[in-house]
């Protein structure tokens with residue numbers, strides 16, 4: 001009898017452990033230390049994407065100046081002789097005793113002292129492929145291609161991913177690379193927060209850069225911070241529960257500077273070929289952002305509006321909900337007809353919409369006629385939570401749910417149609433729909 005119970009117990013324990021991933025890879029601690037050569041190179045849109053692009057990189061403290069060189073890319077490699085040089089802004093990131101949040105019991109602290117460089121290339125021609133490189137005049141990156149936006153509302157695609165966050169080098173790498181293979185012509189990528197787990201941890205940022213490799217320097221990123229980009233900075237902050245934005249954030253991103261001063265580069269808007277993209281910082285000062293948000297929505301000249309933020313308006317996973325954020329933001333999304341809201345945080349997948357009219361809901365599914373804002377929650381990293389059984393508690397209808405899947409999304413806009421596709425880490429189609437806008441600006445949703 002006892003022997004049988006023992007065997008059952010062993011089977012159950014093994015079952016439990018088989019659900020967990022093995023220990024994360026050990027990385028060389030030198031990953032936190034840059035050299036004289038540029039690394040962590042990241043391309044961002046910071047202003048009009050038809051004429052302007054910014055690039056940021058990291059070096060050791062010894063390199064106290066930076067340049068970006070740029071030329072129209074040609075097949076003939078002598079294009080490099082026609083490059084223009086721009087001077088970068090250099091900033092020093094210097095901290096001691098930064099607490100390693102998840103290794104606190106081991107009293108692990110980080111000391112950082114290195115430089116970031118940020119260059120903004122301006123006066124570029126629309127719809128033109130350029131090559132750029134960055135460095136200090138002696139130590140240079142390779143020449144890297146990117147293409148400016150059209151002046152007109154040409155069709156385009158972009159990528160969107162939820163939380164990378166855990167096992168970034170081990171397991172997010174395959175996801176980001178598969179997404180680039182699926183949409184090599186995507187114009188940019190949206191990261192909806194929790195890019196890493198431990199906000200100030202330089203080794204984790206290095207994982208993020210190593211996982212994405214040259215994709216990060218070729219495909220512009222639009223990122224907003226998640227709760228994991230807000231973590232205690234010093235030991236004393238753990239007890240006082242003080243959380244600070246990742247000390248790397250404003251050094252390593254050069255994002256549009258059109259939000260509130262106190263939330264610099266953590267919320268902003270950007271217009272791309274007929275679409276207004278609005279990134280929100282859902283961690284702090286959400287109420288203060290609503291007035292800004294209303295102005296940005298009210299003065300939007302474009303047909304489409306895409307909002308991205310970390311915390312979901314309608315949660316995807318069990319025992320999670322954000323009613324304060326929903327109460328502040330959803331009325332504005334409704335009032336100004338936001339088309340789609342892209343989110344993370346919940347480590348599962350959900351897609352649904354707030355219906356405009358009750359008669360559109362039949363048996364818990366939206367039937368085609370008039371769809372309100374579509375809400376998506378997705379996760380790109382390895383941490384996975386259980387999906388909510390339904391959205392019965394909400395005034396919205398969930399059309400698709402999923403769990404235990406690393407996912408990325410390819411979203412295309414062409415005139416009156418926004419096409420959405422969600423793919424798994426192995427490139428299989430997981431979810432798909434079209435939003436079709438009529439002449440009155442009302443969307444209908446077609447599940448594909």
Ligand SMILES: [Fe+2]
Nearest residue numbers: 194226227345
């Ligand atoms: Fe989160």
